[in-house]
Amino acid sequence: MILLLMISVGLIGANSLVLSPIAAEVASGVGAERTSDVMTAAAIYGISVALSALFFAPRADKVGPHKALETGLVLILIGLGFSIAATNLTVLSIGQGVVGAGAGMALPAIYSLAAIISPKGQESRTMGMVLTGWTLSMVGGVTLSAYVADLIHWRAVFGLLGFGSLVILIVLLKASFPPHVPATKVTSPISAVQVPGILPALFSVLMLGTGFYGVYNYLGAHLTDALHRNVGEAGWLTLSYGLGFGAAMLFDPWLDKVGPRRGLLAVFSGLAIYYVGMSAWTHSYAMIVALMFGWGVLQHLGLNLTVSRLSRLDPSQRGAVMGLNSTTMYASVFAATVLYRPGYESFGINLCLWISAALTLMGAAEALWARTSRTQPEKSV
Template sequence: MISRNVLLLTGSIAVIGANSLVLSPIASSVAASFSGVDAAGVMTAAAIYGLATAASALTLASVADRIGAERALVRALLILVVALAVAALSPTLVVLCLAQGLAGLAAGTALPAIYTLAAQVAEKGRESETLGVVLTGWTLSLVAGVSLSAVMADIVHWRAVFAVLALGAAGLAIGVGRSKAWGMAVRATVPTSPLTALRVPGIKAALLNVAAYMTAFYGLYTYLGPHLGESLRLPTTFAGLATFAYGMGFGLAAPLGRLIDRYGMLTAAVVTFAGLTLVYLGMAAASGMPAILLVLCVAWGLANHIGLNLIVRGLTELDPSQRGAIMGLYSTITYLCVFAGALLYRPLFAYFGFAACALVSAACIVPALGWSFSRLPPRMAQEGS
């Protein structure tokens, strides 16, 4: 049975993720409320949110190692409540941008704290299973949060979207604050920071894998919609269906976390990263076949969920006393890869098309696959080859 604390962590990710994704589908509605602003201008607030999240994760996430991840999460959620309330009441785009910047500061502190708490509350031998449930918060934000926000903006008003998210964040802050069963935290004996975290053995190789993994995802995901709409001339609805298929695949992978606990992280990593590489290669080969791409989006979500589970769990186990700082570095790299992926893949998409982007994404996964395979016991490596 899923514990109340795991549900609180899942809900926290869902609210944070919904806010990070919600502006895109309601941008036109938001722009209509501000004089002289278009939908593209509204997305400036989303860019500010991403940069603020990366900056916060780098500079503030280590606070969780000193005051406790649960206290850091409560404070971050309370700041998020204020930010979302200001967003709902924004009289101008400038105020909305400031509100999203504040929300980014909260998210950059909250996400590392959530992953830290997921490691703390997990029962021995069920670490990946617990983390898998927590990660479904991203599915909730993508499938439910984004879809419902668009409907709410049409039926009620776009301001109602942020008001509901603010109420959700407030409820979660109260729930996290009242709960006491957050497991045993390993306190740092010295002050932690990104610099101390970078001295943890194995962290640099792990973060390089994170950068390659996230660039592969965000680079390809950014241009999936343009490929379907512009290159294949499919309706916008189909692009939404592809996103839905990815989200469903991501959510369906949650129960598979128990297989990681059963067979071990290294075995799971080899299978997962090999599978993800094949998915990217398949997307390159089927770039002109919409129906096959839709099926591959489900497989993409499945593989990405398990890969993310492996990456996050591996990072949290490097040094339990510096989980906050380590996960802060992880979140920083993740949000920087949102920009890097879009920037680096743009000329690839413009000159060579979506298939080339998928091939580059496959190449980005190969180092992680090679590292995982090299860590297998000799007998297993020989059997795998």
């Protein structure tokens, strides 16, 4: 079951990350004037995930997370069809919007299933194994996609994602899941946002996500615009990052011992230092590739901690709560893409890194406050 969820995360995650390394090829294919214009589709994908997770993810509390996951995959297939056929930026954006709607239903459902099947006391370890699907998306999906776009065509990238999504949907339809007990009360974004401790937890998600996507979404453009590298070479960045993300799974048992708050204080502080350090090496392709590994380690730990923190708050509303998690994370995709763009176009990737360092410092401050505050109700997290 864990393997199935891991692969599902990998397929969904690949689409959310794939536009950056192939942005130059896609821009040429849809008639965009600049490489960065393609990131408009990435922004629409992000806001679509956010809205879908906000309004549709709570339905999983009623019909079951496995049903929500299957529905999400169907929408992803439809959206990928539009993306393959896109001849202009508008159609591509529509396609990515539909894919985002499917992902907004699927990802919260996956995280909910991971929490359900996890043995007590091993929540972070189980969640970490499922989150390793992001490694599959980067090492096997995004890295391969960069070369497929370079050697065949960027449309073939979306075709491969569609084929993989179809296969996993067929497997899911035949798989058996734990019995689902429908929620005794109607859950919604309004009921979920009233759960004690959820707003500080969502703040952590926002700082982690905006800091990551603000840099990641413009790395592909930095390679082609500033370092004059070809699209295929962006694959080494995602490969290095993905290997670091996967290697971090070795630290997941430690997360169960220290808990999300103490762990987040360490991870956010480490990320702030790392972003500043990366800004000194953006002129070197080789150093960027090397530094991506450590970035992947820190992001895996941060993602695991933020998701685990939320999943423990109220099991009876887990679908709605995890929907708010995805809403916040993918709102950060939209916010980062839009808000970082003027800085990138005026001052380059270094300003993006410095802004991300500031955001992660704010995340560390919240984690420190959460540890020292005596008014926090959820002691277990």
